[in-house]
Amino acid sequence: MGYVKGRGAIANDVSARYGLPEREIDGDWLDQVEALDGPSMAVSTAVTELRPKTIISYNQSPDIPFTQSINPFNGCEHGCVYCFARPSHAFHDLSPGLDFETKLFAKPQAAELLRATLAKPTYAVRPIAIGTNTDPYQPIERRYRISRAVLELMVETRHPICVTTKSDRVLDDLDLLVDLAQDGLTAVAISVTTLDPALARIMEPRAAHPSRRLKAVETLVAKGVPTYVNIAPIIPAITDHEIEAITQAAASAGAKGVSAIPLRLPHELAPLFRDWLDVYYPDRAARVMRIVGELRGGKDNDPAFFARMRGKGPWAELLRTRMDIARRRHGFVKGKFDLRCDLFRRPEINGQLRLI
Secondary structure, three states: OOOOOOHHHHOOOHHHHHOOOHHHOOOOHHHHHHHHHOOOOOOOOEEEEOOOOOOOEEOOOOOOOOOEEEOOEEOOOOOOOOOOOHHHHHHHOOOOOHHHHHEEEEOOOHHHHHHHHHOOOOOOOOOEEEOOOOOOOOOOHHHHOHHHHHHHHHHHHOOOEEEEEOOHHHHHHHHHHHHHHOOOOEEEEEEOOOOOHHHHHHHOOOOOOHHHHHHHHHHHHHOOOOEEEEEEEEOOOOOHHHHHHHHHHHHHHOOOEEEEEEOOOOOOHHHHHHHHHHHHOOOOHHHHHHHHHHHOOOOOOOOOOOHHHHOOHHHHHHHHHHHHHHHHHOOOOOOOOOOOOOOOOOOEEOOEEOOO
16 A cells, blocks of 8 residues: 655644744644645644444553553544554555544544443453553544543543553643542553654654653642653664653653653554655664664564564663663662552443442
8 A cells, every 4th residue: 555655754844944933833833834824835634533333442462561442533643753553544545644644533432432331240440541552632632522531431430541642732631630640540651752842843743842741741740640751662863862861851850650662663654754764864764774673673663572662682672771771860660550440430321320
């Protein structure tokens, strides 16, 4: 299947050209370009509403810390050129490039479907992960509020949930997260790929400014919500030099821990990423891909369990060593966060409580 280049390869230099201040690059900055230059400059976003029969996805992967997850949206407006979820748009017969960023799918009945699942006598309580494939706080969440509806149900049922995002829009639901955190029912992970706003602008054009993400970490921690920072992905020869700086910034923001994952390039993502390198880093494109090959057993990607999250070989070992040293320097302890499952109460369906 062919693909169309994403925003990262065609439109990410516009804020520099128009002199938009960095504080405005908050996840909606491309929308401002339309007002400045007319509709032809902006890339419009279309949303199709899905009506799935179920909402929880289950997995038995031994290298991730959850067995069930929810994705309120398919596709993601953030436009991150490195996103491993891009090839999933092929299930809709759409491109992993611009289609992934502009032809989105929303699931407005997510909370309703989840309520029906949680009410079943056979449902076994385990933490739910949200944001594991596409971001639950991408710009269209402001309109749909699907992630908020899911969190409201978590509050009602006292069900554990962990949230992953790269948007400070997560603070829109601070009240719900604080409620859950008081009973040990939630943790938040915020991805920080780079501290360089110029690089973020071309690499993840509609994601929140890096400083806003760190401010969100600080705010969540101050309110008692356990919050972690993911340095994901680490891109060799482009962002790997920032490992120590991001870890220090996470510590300064009060994060409880820091994790990292090397760049993954599954399926159609590899040629898309190569095109991006040719546009923005032609001087080091070959070097970047050579190191990726060293990390991935001579290929663009290695989907094997554990290897996909850690990489292999000397480069992978070097990254792990640097992360270990950076964690120790700032007092971070490796380990998984534990969420309580003993407070769950089944939800009401049509005003009636489903009992075991």
